[in-house]
Amino acid sequence: MNERLSEAAQKGSVDSLLQLLQEDPLILDRTIVSCISETPLHTSAMLGHTAFVREVLGRKPGFASELDSQGCSPLHLAAAKCHLEIVHELLLAAPEMGTVRNFDGRTALHVAAIKGRVGVVTELVRVKPELTRVLTDRGETVLHLCVKHNRLEVLKLLEEPMKRNSELVNWKDCDGNNVLHIAVAKKQIEIIKFLLTINGLEVNALNANGFTVLDSLIQSPRDLKDMEIEDSIRAAGGLSVKELHLITSDWAPAKVPQINERLSSTESRSKKPAVKHQGIDWLGRQRSALMVVASLIATVAFQAGLTPPGGVWQDDYQVDSNGNPVSDPHTVGTSVLAYKGPFEYGLFMIFNTLAFLSSLSIILLAVSGLPMKRRRWMWVQMVIMWIAISAQVVTYFLTLRRMSPRNFEVQATLRDVTQISVLTWLSLMAVVFIGNIVRMNIWILRKYGYIKQKESHPSAAIDDDQEEF
Template identity: 65%
Template sequence: MEKRLLDAAMEGDIKSLHGLLQEDPLILHRSMVSCVSETPLHVSSMLGHVNFVQELLSLNPELASELDSHGCSALHLAAAKGHVEIVKELVKVDPGTCTVRNEDGKTPLHLAAIKGKVEVARVLVRACPESARAVTERDETALHLCVGNNRLVGLKSLIEEIWKNDDQLLNWKDCDGNTVLHLAVAKKQIEIIKFLLTSRGLDINATNKNGFTALDTLRQSPRDLRDMEIECILKDAGVLSAKDLHIITPDWHPSPTKVPRITKSMVSNVSTERSISGKPLMVHKHTDWLGRKRSALMVVASLIATVAFQSAITPPGGVWQADEHFDKAGNPLKYPLKAGTAVMAYSQKTEYGQFMIFNTLAFLASLSIILLLVSGLPIRRRRWMWLQMVIMWIAITAQVLTYFISLRYMSPESAKGMLHDVTQISVLTWLCLMLVVFIGNVVRMNLWILRKYGYIKEKEQEQEPPPAEVNDDDEDI
């Protein structure tokens, strides 16, 4: 009987259901207490048999609150599958199932958010506004799940519905203290970020448990080509870093009778004046100059290496597609053509040699940068960063020369006169720019050396007594 009932539920056969009820009027009640994990309502709700679901609920409304072996109600299954009409029928009979969590800690609204079932989410929030406040085991709301699964349309719909009842849910934080904006920035979801920044009531400068705002989260995440665009979007909307918000959580409080213990890590990170013996101790503001330079060099070096590699395997003019040993007259060629070899190497040997030299130089220089950055060697000082910058200048210059050689080869004879003039002007301009950059960095390096060895003193050091020396082993001052 139970098997026949499940078969009827799978087919949505109301006539078979009535026939079974005539044979055993208690069959629906027996299905609730049997060892079968899924009731007929679970099966028909999952498969979308609206009429069968309506008939079951009219005969036994208690089926709506039954859970399967995974802790899911029929509403969970209908919501995950996006059966809007069935969801309406189920919440009409038992609205309380909207807040029931399965063994994974998710409510029907959570499943609808994950799957992007927009209309189902609307029905659930309207039927039970409390379901919008239900969270997962990681304290994630349905909004977090929409962002986590890149469901922009579902997010817009949910925010529109939730705003009517709770304008603070948009700033809810998960177990790590992340709001939906933190999560969208971490996942580099540009369209969702733009939408969230236009939403009313969003705290754009909320911080997580690490003290990071959304802007700090971007800077701490792995570098990406979208980072610059996202940073511009955040800054234009007024998003600040925790540093700019002056959020300071001191780890210790100075005593008026005891000099505090100061370590190298404190000296490098503290940017305010501490009072020692009644006189201010001037500590220079720490900047992550080296970290930013390393990230920028890695991105640019990867890009140049990719372009140079592609240029090497697909040179200007392409490659021969088949072997050729004889010309059109049937005479043997002095230099037989081989499939896969560059056309340019046969037609313009000198230009091909120049092209490969500069392209190889750009490729190896950029790979050298990447190797140095990932080598793990102690090359975090400024002098090593300057060396890497010089290598990067070489790679960029070689890439520019490769571009002009390719351009000249691919241009027809009628355009080469004008192209020659344009090339001369462009190369001259580029060399002037490189010279200005080189001179500027030489000046900076000389000033740094002079300051390091005491030939130039900074204003703060001239006006105030020098700070106490910090031992390498973090000894007390």
């Protein structure tokens, strides 16, 4: 009888069900009290047999409250398969089942949102609006699940509940992330733009790690979408944690001036470590930037040394087919340019080696462990970097010249490009050099008292060059 009932549920045959009930009027009751994991209602609800579901619910409404081996009610299964009419019938029979969570900690609304079942979500929220406030085992709302699984259409259906209840849109999961944190972490641009239109959304909320959404973007792997996401967040008033602290300190109530001069001098001395800290932070950032650029130049120069313009010979050519010595012999693995243009090859190797060794010297100084924490050492490394970059530029044009055909038009174009590029590069180098000379002179004049130092916020210490040179 149980097998016949299971077959009837799979086929959705109401006639077979009625025939079984005539043979055994208690067959449905026996199914409820038995240890069967799935009831006929589970099967018919999952397969979308609406008439069969109505017949079972009309006779035994308690079937709607039964759970299978995964803790799922028939409502879970119907919602997952988007059987809208069955969802409606199940809600009428047992509306309390909307809040029941399965063994994954999810309600029928959660399942429908994950699957992107727009119609089911609409029906569930219409019948029981409070379902949007039910959480998963991880403290997630239905909004979190929509964002996690990139269900923008479902999320738009929940716009009204979000607008009515700001607590819902700002709810944080067990990791302290609200829906905007998750959308930013997953780089979902369309969802981010939609969420930023919701009034009451806290753009600068902190998660369990103390990060705002902008910090989460900065900490995440870089992506082509990052710039657009950052612009959208900042346009909505999003800030990083550091920027929030600066704003807080700017709006902090001013302290009452101390009459006692000794206390005032103590306060002024206490500001110096903050300035020094800012200078050290600047030096650290500069060293990191130099390390990155030096590593890139060293890699390029190393690769260029191994594969010079024109490549290397792929064979030995010492004698001809008759065994006689040839006039232009070459050896496998040696540079073609060294044989065809020894002068150009010499220039190429000189400037490429200069770029390679200059960049390696910066890396060596950075990892040497020597106490180079003053600006004078940073200047030395910056000058070496200028040399490395300039040598790399010369190497590029030497390579370009060698690879270009001896055509008049091509050579004329190459000559014009080279002249304009070199002139632009020299102008830029001159601007950088003059700018640094001016900064050094200002520092010297301030040090010896010819220029009075401005009293400024510690964060302006870098611009004023108040660190020891």
